[in-house]
Every structure is written in C-alpha cells, then in structure tokens.
Amino acid sequence: MSDKIHFGTDGWRGVIAEDYTFDNVRRCAQGFATYMKNHGKQGETIVIGYDKRFHSENFALAAAEIIAGNGMKVLLTDGATPTPVIAYSVVHHHAAGAINITASHNPPTDNGFKVRNEFGGAIDPEGLKEIESLIPDDVSSVNRMNAAEAEEKGWIRRFDPAPDYISHLEQLIDLEPIRQAGLKIVVDCMWGNGAGWFPRLLEGGKTQVVEIHNTRNPIFPEMKRPEPIPPNIDVGLRTTVDLGADVLIVTDGDADRVGVGDENGRFVNQLQVYALLAYYLLEVRGERGAIVKTLSTTGMLEKLGKLYHVPVYETGVGFKYVAPKMLETNAMIGGEESGGYAFRGNVPERDGILAGLFILDMIVRLKRRPSELLALLFSKVGPHFYDRVDRSFTGERSERERRILSAHPATIGGLKVTGLNTTDGFKFTLEDGGWLLIRFSGTEPIMRVYCETTQEDRVAAILADGLKIAGLD
Known part of the structure; x- marks a missing residue:
C-alpha cells in the first residue's frame, strides 16, 4: 500500500522523486477521473497542461494516460502553458475540468497536481476532499491507456491554447x-x-x-x-x-x-x-x-x-x-x-x-x-503598509493554536486590539483599521505572520508581537 495523498489549497504538492512520483501522479489522476465520472462527466473532455519544472511534460502525459484509460478525452497542451491559459481552455472547449502539473511559486525541488472545474476555477473544499478520498491506495488500481495508443485512437489530442486565449484577452x-x-x-x-x-x-x-x-x-x-x-x-x-x-x-x-x-x-x-x-x-x-x-x-x-x-x-x-x-x-x-x-x-x-x-x-x-x-x-x-514573516515550527499545531487563543493581547504593536476573527487562522483587528494575522501553511510546517497598518513605523512592532503570540520569538 502506498502513502496517503493529501490535497491542500488547489490539489497536491510533493518533492520530486521522494513522494512526487509517476505512480503517485497516476493515482491522483485516477481519483480525479473517478470524481468526474461520479458527477456525470463520463466521456467528456479534460484539459491537461503543465509548467517548466523537471519532467512536468512527462508527468502530464502520465496523467493523460489515466484520464484516457477511464474513457474520457484529453486535450493536452503542446507546450508549457500558463495556468490562466489552461483555465480559459476549459471554458473555450466546454471541457469538464482540468489537470495542471505545476508547483507554481514553490521551491525547485517540488512539483504539483492541481485540478479545476468546468468553469476553469478552483474546485471547492468539499470537492477536493471527495477527490482525495477517491485516490486509490495503490497504483495497481488505476485504469491506464498507453499514450501512443491513446493518441492514435484520438483519446489524447495535443493542441495550441494560445490563439484562443489571445483572442479572449483582446475582448x-x-x-x-x-x-x-x-x-x-x-x-x-x-x-x-x-x-x-x-x-x-x-x-x-x-x-x-x-x-x-x-x-x-x-x-x-x-x-x-x-x-x-x-x-x-x-x-x-x-x-x-x-x-x-x-x-x-x-x-x-x-x-x-x-x-x-x-x-x-x-x-x-x-x-x-x-x-x-x-x-x-x-x-x-x-x-x-x-x-x-x-x-x-x-x-x-x-x-x-x-x-x-x-x-x-x-x-x-x-x-x-x-x-x-x-x-x-x-x-x-x-x-x-x-x-x-x-x-x-x-x-x-x-x-x-x-x-x-x-x-x-x-x-x-x-x-x-x-x-x-x-x-x-x-x-x-490613506497610506497602508504591509509585511509578512514566515517561520518554521515544531510540535503539534493544536498546541500552537491553544497558545494563540489564550493570549488575549490588549494591544499589538502599541495599538489596541478591537477584535479576533478565527475563520482561517487568527486575525486580530487593530484600532487604526489595520490587522495582524497568524495562520498555518496548508502544505508545510510553517506559520505565517502578516500585518497591515496605516502607520508605517509600527509594522516591525506589530510583527514582533505577532511572533511572540505565536511562540516564535
């Protein structure tokens, strides 16, 4: 049995050759294909594109083999393609969704598997959880059609997405x-x-x-x-x-x-x-x-x-x-x-x-x-000033969360705290209309401390207090 694959904000990201392997890409593609079929998209088209990272074009072809093997057509970009161009191609070609092989802005060691819906946009959190749950535990459970056969039979077709996107931009x-x-x-x-x-x-x-x-x-x-x-x-x-x-x-x-x-x-x-x-x-x-x-x-x-x-x-x-x-x-x-x-x-x-x-x-x-x-x-x-600090942390996330919740700071950076929003992380609102936010990365053991304020000379003090509240000072 292979390791469990967990989807983050847009999909899955991993370290190339460590957990980001061809077999794990195939497993993700099978989970996405099953999700699409469960939602009545059997026989429809999936756009697949990729970036310029190591082996991205080959990871994309591996995903295409699985989509084709599940009885869905693939439009595979003919070169490395910007994410927004891939997204527009979904809408232009009336596709059911997209797979994008990219790790976006992450370090060179990484690659990613991102998914999109029929609108070319991100799939909602419930949908991502469903896809994750449908990823098979082992690559032996995937349906795969050899790329050469799939292209010969028309299940995989390569295309240039640029002209249609450029025409769209000009509108x-x-x-x-x-x-x-x-x-x-x-x-x-x-x-x-x-x-x-x-x-x-x-x-x-x-x-x-x-x-x-x-x-x-x-x-x-x-x-x-x-x-x-x-x-x-x-x-x-x-x-x-x-x-x-x-x-x-x-x-x-x-x-x-x-x-x-x-x-x-x-x-x-x-x-x-x-x-x-x-x-x-x-x-x-x-x-x-x-x-x-x-x-x-x-x-x-x-x-x-x-x-x-x-x-x-x-x-x-x-x-x-x-x-x-x-x-x-x-x-x-x-x-x-x-x-x-x-x-x-x-x-x-x-x-x-x-x-x-x-x-x-x-x-x-x-x-x-x-x-x-x-x-x-x-x-x-009015002027607004912003900065952010990212710090790695050890220990349990739940312990860090309890520490932040129990802090109850009266002031941050010398400004009175006027509220706390815990929708996604811990956002302390400040008397000048600014804020301090402490939140955890969804993909790595990193805490992010952000702030915005109307007073430039308070940025450093706000961030310093945020690091103290998070136990990272």
Missing part, C-alpha cells in the same frame, strides 16, 4: 494604446510559463518589452523560488533601474500571479497591487460589482467599496474559497495576498498575464508612473 482589454505608448517594460518571467507572452501581446508598436529569466531552468537561478516577491525579484528591480524602464512586471512560475516594481526599483507589494487593480476597474473603467478578498489581504478594499458603493466579501485563504464566491456574487474582481487576482469576464482563476496588462493600461490611461499611481491610491484611501 477584455484594448492592447493598442499600450503598444503605442512608448513604454519600456521589464518582464521577469522567473524561468517559467510567462515567457514570451508580453512580447507577443505588445509587439508591433513603440513600446519595448525586455524579458529576463525567460528560458527553461528548473533550478531557478538568482532566486529562492519563482514567487514574485523580494528577494526573488531583486534582479528584476535592479534591471528596471539599470535600463531606465518605466515598470517591472513579474509573473511567477505558472504565470497565475503577478508582481510589480516601480520606475525607481521599489517593490509595489501585492496588497497595494490588489487595491490598484480594484481602483482601476472602478475609477478608470467605470465598472461596478462585488469585490472578493481573502482575510489576509488589504483593508484598502473595504475603503474603496464604501467610496464606490460596491459590496466587499471576505473569505478564507485560497482560491478554493475565492472562486466560488466570485461565481456566487458575479464579482468584479477577486484576489488574495499571494499576488493572485481574477476578473469578471475572464475565468474565476488567478491570471498574472491579464493583471499585468491591466496595470500597464492603468499607467497609459492615467499617464502616471507606478509610484505616482500608488500616491494617487493613497490619496483616496
């Missing part, structure tokens, strides 16, 4: 003003799936796109992991200054997340980017609709909601919560602290390419550089 945003704006844009592809997309989308005009880290290199040199936050983007920030560029756009390993650097080589953090994107949709494009946010992201969204009279909904952390809420409320935008944002009219999935284009469109239409956009945002909602 969501007019790219011509960006092409003709004469911007110099640095794009850090983080050795991942975002390579080539911005040059292709913006070619033919006065704007210049300079890509870095745009080849396949599964060890991700010059960064700890392909996650679009410092210090991983430090090379990109320096390149922006060295080239005198107007903006830095960063896509993570599977291009579902975006990072931004300003013209001065300063990081625009992911909470600020979320607020900028919401402001762009509300003010620049004149859209109206709900905003969906995880509890770990910015309070600036509530302030924008009040200014523009739109509802704001808060969920637990992860797109398995965000995507269903977006569908329920026909939300204008949904997002999370990790730099993943989804938009109405697109699929309910993080899209780092579209988010990056929206930031560029905002620069062009408002005729302001990134630092000036941030100043404009703060003029509407």
Whole structure:
C-alpha cells in the first residue's frame, strides 16, 4: 500500500522523486477521473497542461494516460502553458475540468497536481476532499491507456491554447494604446510559463518589452523560488533601474500571479497591487460589482467599496474559497495576498498575464508612473503598509493554536486590539483599521505572520508581537 495523498489549497504538492512520483501522479489522476465520472462527466473532455519544472511534460502525459484509460478525452497542451491559459481552455472547449502539473511559486525541488472545474476555477473544499478520498491506495488500481495508443485512437489530442486565449484577452482589454505608448517594460518571467507572452501581446508598436529569466531552468537561478516577491525579484528591480524602464512586471512560475516594481526599483507589494487593480476597474473603467478578498489581504478594499458603493466579501485563504464566491456574487474582481487576482469576464482563476496588462493600461490611461499611481491610491484611501514573516515550527499545531487563543493581547504593536476573527487562522483587528494575522501553511510546517497598518513605523512592532503570540520569538 502506498502513502496517503493529501490535497491542500488547489490539489497536491510533493518533492520530486521522494513522494512526487509517476505512480503517485497516476493515482491522483485516477481519483480525479473517478470524481468526474461520479458527477456525470463520463466521456467528456479534460484539459491537461503543465509548467517548466523537471519532467512536468512527462508527468502530464502520465496523467493523460489515466484520464484516457477511464474513457474520457484529453486535450493536452503542446507546450508549457500558463495556468490562466489552461483555465480559459476549459471554458473555450466546454471541457469538464482540468489537470495542471505545476508547483507554481514553490521551491525547485517540488512539483504539483492541481485540478479545476468546468468553469476553469478552483474546485471547492468539499470537492477536493471527495477527490482525495477517491485516490486509490495503490497504483495497481488505476485504469491506464498507453499514450501512443491513446493518441492514435484520438483519446489524447495535443493542441495550441494560445490563439484562443489571445483572442479572449483582446475582448477584455484594448492592447493598442499600450503598444503605442512608448513604454519600456521589464518582464521577469522567473524561468517559467510567462515567457514570451508580453512580447507577443505588445509587439508591433513603440513600446519595448525586455524579458529576463525567460528560458527553461528548473533550478531557478538568482532566486529562492519563482514567487514574485523580494528577494526573488531583486534582479528584476535592479534591471528596471539599470535600463531606465518605466515598470517591472513579474509573473511567477505558472504565470497565475503577478508582481510589480516601480520606475525607481521599489517593490509595489501585492496588497497595494490588489487595491490598484480594484481602483482601476472602478475609477478608470467605470465598472461596478462585488469585490472578493481573502482575510489576509488589504483593508484598502473595504475603503474603496464604501467610496464606490460596491459590496466587499471576505473569505478564507485560497482560491478554493475565492472562486466560488466570485461565481456566487458575479464579482468584479477577486484576489488574495499571494499576488493572485481574477476578473469578471475572464475565468474565476488567478491570471498574472491579464493583471499585468491591466496595470500597464492603468499607467497609459492615467499617464502616471507606478509610484505616482500608488500616491494617487493613497490619496483616496490613506497610506497602508504591509509585511509578512514566515517561520518554521515544531510540535503539534493544536498546541500552537491553544497558545494563540489564550493570549488575549490588549494591544499589538502599541495599538489596541478591537477584535479576533478565527475563520482561517487568527486575525486580530487593530484600532487604526489595520490587522495582524497568524495562520498555518496548508502544505508545510510553517506559520505565517502578516500585518497591515496605516502607520508605517509600527509594522516591525506589530510583527514582533505577532511572533511572540505565536511562540516564535
């Protein structure tokens, strides 16, 4: 009997050759196939795509053999493909769902098995639990059709998803003003799936796109992991200054997340980017609709909601919560602290390419550089400052939880505590409208301590108190 496979936020992640093996990928694919058949999807199509990590294309083919072996058709991408493009392909081809072989922003040692529903979005927590329960204990229980046979018989068909996705993007945003704006844009592809997309989308005009880290290199040199936050983007920030560029756009390993650097080589953090994107949709494009946010992201969204009279909904952390809420409320935008944002009219999935284009469109239409956009945002909602610390921990999680619950701090960082939300972790609200959040990673023995405050000089003190409350000081 093999080890039990546990699904996290979007699916399963493991260490390549340790627990992330071909047999375990096949087991996951069988669990997903059984889930689909149980929900009346027998004979329908599953889209399968992958990233540029070690052996991803071969893991994807292994999953395709299992889907075909279960009597379902497979559309297999013809190369490494951004997660949002895979998600859109599900909708465009009226598929039943998708399998994505990617570990996204995680370390180079890892790979992952992510699943999506017929809307191209994350499967809800109940669905993920059901899939997990259907994964066979041993690979001998899977149904498998040899890839060569499956392709010959038409059960597996390779396709290029780019043209349809690009046509879709051009319905969501007019790219011509960006092409003709004469911007110099640095794009850090983080050795991942975002390579080539911005040059292709913006070619033919006065704007210049300079890509870095745009080849396949599964060890991700010059960064700890392909996650679009410092210090991983430090090379990109320096390149922006060295080239005198107007903006830095960063896509993570599977291009579902975006990072931004300003013209001065300063990081625009992911909470600020979320607020900028919401402001762009509300003010620049004149859209109206709900905003969906995880509890770990910015309070600036509530302030924008009040200014523009739109509802704001808060969920637990992860797109398995965000995507269903977006569908329920026909939300204008949904997002999370990790730099993943989804938009109405697109699929309910993080899209780092579209988010990056929206930031560029905002620069062009408002005729302001990134630092000036941030100043404009703060003029509407006030300055907000954010930081996060991740620490490994030992011992039982339950003991840590009891310690945090019993702390009852009257103040954090010198600010009065006004409430505690335990929806997902422990979120202490503070008198200035800011917050401290302590939560556990869903995939590794790490505790995350986050904060946002309107007082820049209190960030360090808030985080220090958070580490004490968590017993990590």
